[in-house]
Amino acid sequence: MTQPGFWQTKGLLSDMLMPFSLVTAALTARRVARHGWQAPVPVICIGNAVVGGAGKTPVVLDFAARLSARGIAVHCLTRGYGGAARGPARVDPARQTATDVGDEALLLAAAAPTWVGADRGASARAAVAAGAQALLMDDGLQNPSLEKTASLLVIDGGAGFGNRRLLPAGPLREPVRAAADRCRAAIMVGTDRLAAAAALPPQLPIMQASLVPGPGMLAHAGRIAVAFAGIARPRKFFATLEQAGIVLAETRTFADHHVYSARELVALQRRGNALGAALVTTTKDFVRIPANARTDILPLAARLVWAREASIDALLAEIVRPVPSDEKGQGSAPDLLRP
Numbered sequence: 001m002t003q004p005g006f007w008q009t010k011g012l013l014s015d016m017l018m019p020f021s022l023v024t025a026a027l028t029a030r031r032v033a034r035h036g037w038q039a040p041v042p043v044i045c046i047g048n049a050v051v052g053g054a055g056k057t058p059v060v061l062d063f064a065a066r067l068s069a070r071g072i073a074v075h076c077l078t079r080g081y082g083g084a085a086r087g088p089a090r091v092d093p094a095r096q097t098a099t100d101v102g103d104e105a106l107l108l109a110a111a112a113p114t115w116v117g118a119d120r121g122a123s124a125r126a127a128v129a130a131g132a133q134a135l136l137m138d139d140g141l142q143n144p145s146l147e148k149t150a151s152l153l154v155i156d157g158g159a160g161f162g163n164r165r166l167l168p169a170g171p172l173r174e175p176v177r178a179a180a181d182r183c184r185a186a187i188m189v190g191t192d193r194l195a196a197a198a199a200l201p202p203q204l205p206i207m208q209a210s211l212v213p214g215p216g217m218l219a220h221a222g223r224i225a226v227a228f229a230g231i232a233r234p235r236k237f238f239a240t241l242e243q244a245g246i247v248l249a250e251t252r253t254f255a256d257h258h259v260y261s262a263r264e265l266v267a268l269q270r271r272g273n274a275l276g277a278a279l280v281t282t283t284k285d286f287v288r289i290p291a292n293a294r295t296d297i298l299p300l301a302a303r304l305v306w307a308r309e310a311s312i313d314a315l316l317a318e319i320v321r322p323v324p325s326d327e328k329g330q331g332s333a334p335d336l337l338r339p
Contacts, residue, residue, distance in 0.1 A: 039146065190211065212302060
């Protein structure tokens, strides 16, 4: 979706929609109060309080790499937004496309076994049965079907919480304080330009991260490009390309999760040829492009960098703790303990 401009300010239209926001607050509070399945392995939810992108998937990918490096069989859970699969189903990148399972699921599946399904509890059961020793939820902070060991609130520093009103008067799924109170920590991605941290409980730890040009971007420094993106905040991608030294001859924006038509792709290719520029897009957009139309389109990704990397490793070590050798074999999760 494309977020409406009035979600950033408290104007007349937002004021008129406030009664409906009260309904959103009541329904969400009732939903999150329910209890879900208690998994025998640690469950880490990477969520947010607003609709649209906040940088959750890069955090999940980062955590998956860190847990895997410790020898932990981590599996990812995602709704599979934009895909036809209802789940629970394990993602098979060799056979499935974004039409089947959604773009985020394909990105996650390249890093760790990934399951799609609206019912996170059902997906978690399937993942544990398949050998998962830890579960990473991409989104789902407001989904009650699975109990979380720890939830982390991801905040886009450039967008914050918008006008801090609930749907449909603003971008919030629930009040900021309600979401934060269920979280172990917050993750601020980028500079906090809208003082979002001021809306958080003072005792909630805030971990700072930044998206910086990845190696693929840096390898194309100096190149002229036509950049296009159908993500929540395309301008953030364009700014990262410029940070990498890529010269943007033109940019095109599409709605989040946009499915590209053959006509649109041909038009982009012609524009790139006319300007003598390469076509570049995000890895998330790239998986939504049919395989036979990907020729000469460069998928470029940013990478996540932590201000205090040691604090992230310490947090993960606290949540996902090895079982002492004399306790192994006594529980249903033989290698890990839930805190």
